[in-house]
Amino acid sequence: MHEFSIAANIVRKLTEVARQHDRKLLGATVAIGPMSTVVPELLSEAWKYVIKGTELDGATLQIDRIPIRARCRECGAVTEGYDPFVKCQACGSMNLQIESGFELQITRAELADGAENTSAAP
Numbered sequence: 273m274h275e276f277s278i279a280a281n282i283v284r285k286l287t288e289v290a291r292q293h294d295r296k297l298l299g300a301t302v303a304i305g306p307m308s309t310v311v312p313e314l315l316s317e318a319w320k321y322v323i324k325g326t327e328l329d330g331a332t333l334q335i336d337r338i339p340i341r342a343r344c345r346e347c348g349a350v351t352e353g354y355d356p357f358v359k360c361q362a363c364g365s366m367n368l369q370i371e372s373g374f375e376l377q378i379t380r381a382e383l384a385d386g387a388e389n390t391s392a393a394p
């Protein structure tokens with residue numbers, strides 16, 4: 273279960289952002305693609321556990337699930353979906369060029385005075 277180390281990593285980055293602005297973090301959003309192998313439910317659980325007793329305690333984590341986008345090398349069709357074992361929806365080929373779906377990044381950090389910092393992405 274590597275979600276704990278990922279959550280710890282996200283917490284570390286967000287703590288830095290909050291300190292830079294001298295504000296409390298209220299919430300954050302991370303974008304996760306299916307190819308990142310992160311299970312959103314487990315990351316949510318890990319988040320609550322990791323922030324407990326830290327200066328981020330009480331902050332909410334929103335997880336945006338990004339679909340895989342894959343282009344078929346056989347027929348050129350584009351398939352989107354959440355299954356890491358994606359197949360071309362047009363011809364069934366598994367010979368695909370994955371164009372997105374590896375995302376694992378912080379896309380939003382909401383600080384206590386209402387200021388949003390969208391440049392928190394690693």
Ligand SMILES: [Zn+2]
Pocket residue numbers: 344345346347348349360361362363364365
């Ligand atoms: Zn195809």
